[in-house]
Amino acid sequence: xxxxxxxxxxxxxxxxxxxxxxxxxxxxxxxxxxxxxxxxxxxxxxxxxxxxxxxxxxxxxx
Numbered sequence: 561x562x563x564x565x566x567x568x569x570x571x572x573x574x575x576x577x578x579x580x581x582x583x584x585x586x587x588x589x590x591x592x593x594x595x596x597x598x599x600x601x602x603x604x605x606x607x608x609x610x611x612x613x614x615x616x617x618x619x620x621x622x
Contacts, residue, residue, distance in 0.1 A: 594601035 594605060
């Protein structure tokens with residue numbers, strides 16, 4: 561049976577892997593992290609998300 565220390569190490573490595581995947585996905589999608597008061601960043605992000613929604617839904621028949 562694994563000790564408590566071994567379980568803690570495994571949890572930490574999984575958390576780092578998930579964070580790495582999230583960062584890679586954000587870079588792939590061109591998403592930038594916006595500061596608290598950066599309105600221009602929020603606008604760019606909203607336009608990007610709307611554009612992606614349009615791209616992936618334009619060929620769907622309701």
